[in-house]
Amino acid sequence: MKGYIGVTTREWFMYLSNNESLKEVNFWRKNTNNFKVLAHGEPFFFLVKNEKRVKGERAVLGKATYERYEVLTVDEAWDNYRNSNGVEDKRSFVKKMNEMFDTDTYTGKIGCIILKDFQVFDNPVYLSNINVKFDNGTMSGRQITDSEVTAILEYGFSTVDDVIRKLNKVESVGFTEDDEGFPEGKLILKQHLVRERNTEVIKLAKERFMQRHDKLFCEVCGFDFKAHYGDIGEGYIEGHHTKPISEMAENEQTKVEDIALVCANCHRMLHRKRPWLSITEIKRLLVSNLVK
Known part of the structure; x- marks a missing residue:
């Protein structure tokens, strides 16, 4: 079983972690190329960015299960997933799209990695502690092996x-x-x-x-x-x-x-x-x- 570590903002992760009733979440991205890295049911991990001015290693704070991939317009993404996009309202969502594409009125399409079973880990996972290499300059994410998946899960859900x-x-x-x-x-x-x-x-x-x-x-x-x-x-x-x-x-x-x-x-x-x-x-x- 493969896995994927995706880099996301703390704001997005925190919003979803406080909304446990959501059945699916949309890990949206600028790239609209088909997401062939994962098969249905494989794990997707969230490497959460640090707060501003906070240096040091980022931590994997949770996971979800890959469901499917869709390419949608901004309006379609909001209409289909609403708060599952990780924001409070459509205005906030549109603002984030405009920031991502550096424009005032983006109406094009975005890549939507649809996930289910969103979970927050019991313990933050610092990849260096479990010998999983992940370059700090990686902007989007990377695929990981079965053994790396196991190591992250064991650490994330371990007792203290x-x-x-x-x-x-x-x-x-x-x-x-x-x-x-x-x-x-x-x-x-x-x-x-x-x-x-x-x-x-x-x-x-x-x-x-x-x-x-x-x-x-x-x-x-x-x-x-x-x-x-x-x-x-x-x-x-x-x-x-x-x-x-x-x-x-x-x-x-x-x-x-x-x-x-x-x-x-x-x-x-x-x-x-x-x-x-x-x-x-x-x-x-x-x-x-x-x-x-």
């Missing part, structure tokens, strides 16, 4: 624990004051570090948060480092592990949902006492003291 084991970066994990109370050398400490302190866990949580909100901010007080500090604060937030390892069963898996993204101040306050305060409790304290 599986991802960490594959990355094998335990040596980069550091100690923080959160580790107090866990005896040196005990298995519980090793599990705690491997499963929760690896920086990749925070990376996964940040990607999921960005998918939902388009920016990073404290889940307690709403502080946005970029808004307050400019470029130096872009992409910065701290990860708080809401479930201490001492409360987890031996074989229980860490989930991205167990990580809250918070600012440094709120993170300190969450760990101010033991047992740790919950996100709800620290929010309540913050609000009650602000209104005094």
Whole structure:
């Protein structure tokens, strides 16, 4: 089974990921040549562009299944697929077509790769982590092999624990004051570090948060480092592990949902006492003291 990695905008991907009721989606393109890369039912992956001024490797954030290929006029594409084109209304769609063709009134035809079963990955897939080569300068996309398809699917839908084991970066994990109370050398400490302190866990949580909100901010007080500090604060937030390892069963898996993204101040306050305060409790304290 072959696959295809298509490059798309974050705006298009985010719009569709927030509209789960759509049965089909239109991955439209300027090229109207027949799309013979995939057969019906083969996977199409979305390599999503970074936000403006954000450098670094782009990630594959989801997939769909190839259904068919059509060449349509702009009006036909909107009439047939409407919001499945990845935009709110026809005016926005026409604007994007005009931008793509660098004209004020494009009325010609576009290529429409029709996909179904749109899915957002549990984990962002950085192709360099799974040895899938994809040139950063590639504008549209490329076909991939069966083994590359398997690697992307396994990584995208893996549990956080599986991802960490594959990355094998335990040596980069550091100690923080959160580790107090866990005896040196005990298995519980090793599990705690491997499963929760690896920086990749925070990376996964940040990607999921960005998918939902388009920016990073404290889940307690709403502080946005970029808004307050400019470029130096872009992409910065701290990860708080809401479930201490001492409360987890031996074989229980860490989930991205167990990580809250918070600012440094709120993170300190969450760990101010033991047992740790919950996100709800620290929010309540913050609000009650602000209104005094």
